[in-house]
Amino acid sequence: NISPNMKSLLTLTKNINNFYFGEFLTNTCLPFICQNCQVGLISSSVLAHLINYPDVFTITKETVTLSRTLTNVQERNDALQQVLLDLRAKDSFVALRGWRSECYEIKQQFSSPVLFKMERSATPLFGIRQYGVHINGYVRHSTMGLAICLQRRASTKQTWPGVLDSFVGGGLSEGVGVLETAVKEAGEEANVPEDLAGRMKPAGSVSFFHQSERGIHPNTEFVFDLEVSETFKPSNNDGEVDDWMLVPVDQVVDIITSQVVVVINSRRTNRMF
Secondary structure, eight states: OOOHHHHHHHHHHHHHTGGGGTHHHHTOOEEEEETTEEEEEEOHHHHHHHTTOTTTEEEOSSOEEEOTTOOSHHHHHHHHHHHHHHHHHTTOOGGGGGOOSOEEEEOSSTTSOOOEEEEGGGGGGGTOOOEEEEEEEEEEETTTEEEEEEEEEOTTOSSSTTOEEESEEEEOOTTOOHHHHHHHHHHHHHOOOHHHHTTOEEEEEEEEEEEETTEEEEEEEEEEEEEOOTTOOOOOSSSOEEEEEEEEGGGHHHHHTOHHHHHHOOTTSEEOO
16 A cells, blocks of 8 residues: 555656646657757747747757757857847746846756757746756754755745745756855855855755746756754845745655645744744
8 A cells, every 4th residue: 555645745746747747648849959959848839939930940840940050059049049038028928027147058968068058937948958956954953853954935036936945956057067056056045154065965866847837847956965053044145035944854745745835834844043
């Protein structure tokens, strides 16, 4: 028999990977190709807009290809930026309302050469894999035992405002490496000193394939574990976090599998400080 906790985690996993149980089954998405490499997936709703830019996209029944006339990275960057600015001005997509003025480097694989860069908020429209870091902060507490630090995202965040999240997290921006991003985000989001952040330990990666009103999100998160002392007091420096909670490890599954608790209720958590 499957335990209730396991059933809840399976449901959560399906929700996170909902693309596989939705549009993927319709077989209507087209591969997005650049330099003979697939870098994304284009849904039919996005395709209807891209046909208006024949100088940038070559569209067939099988693929959407970034024009071969764009022969280098800078030319591809410039052409895509003009398309995205035009779509943003027309308010064509919800995703572009969250314009970040921050770019992701787009590659066939994480270790591959950069093919082009793209405004962060636009990547879900093209089904392009995003990379990020998540840090599990934990405490060996004198009364609670092993406990996990969670943040509550700021109510002003463009995505998932007010929702509980991991201790620290952030996307890999243009020109910034994995560990460098983790240390930077730890300082910005939780005021973790650089020497303490340097003690975090890599804990693998997690990939998922989600779809939302903003588009398709084939994300990979590089995970780190960081032990902090009971006396450590995080404080936010970038306006992206409202609060932190300290959660006994045996309550974590209940919290992450309950949308009500995650979104609006902190009764089963403790103010960290």
